[in-house]
Amino acid sequence: MPHHLMNLRHVPDDEADEIRGLFEDHAVPFYETPPSRWGISMGGFWVHDDAEAERAKALLEEYHRQRREQQRARYQEDLAAGRTGGVWWRIRHKPVTTLAACLAILVILALTVAPFITL
Template sequence: MTTLLLNLRRVPDDEADEVRALLERHDIPFYETRPSLWGVSAGGIWLTRPEDRQRAQALMAEYQQDRGQRQRAAYEEARRLGTAPTLWRRLREQPVQALAMLLAVIALLLITLLPFLTF
């Protein structure tokens, strides 16, 4: 029976590539399902042999801990250099999108609160 090792929803391509390489390096057979056309399924990386499940999960736990440390270090380096993404930086880089989102939020609030407002 196959086992889902990694759901690919919101998984960056580089992380999925690293997981594939990790499984190949340790000779763990797997296959991959692609996301569905309408976004119902995000796809995943599946183990083909049930006996590999424990070993693969242990490898994944170690990998995720290592990746977390690397990502935190990269973020701290970006913060130190002043290149880390911030709310204000994103607003400056995409002012039209930010304004559109703000207007959409205000419109939704008005539609939601309209029955309760007395004029």
């Protein structure tokens, strides 16, 4: 029976490429199904054999631990260098984009709530 190893919905291309390389380097016989354009099917990496599934899951767990550490270190570097930040950083550095997003939120909220207010 096939074993689903990982969902590919919202996975960046670089991460998917690294995982393909990881499986190929360790000779894990996997196959891949792509996610649908409309988000109906999730897609993912699959294997058939139970033993291979356990081995692949262990490889994925180690890979994700390393990637998490790398991404956290990169985020901390960006914070220290002032390339990213929280809400106030976004308001100061990207005021037009932030204002447009806030206006869109207010319009959607008004359109959603208006029928109930006019009752």
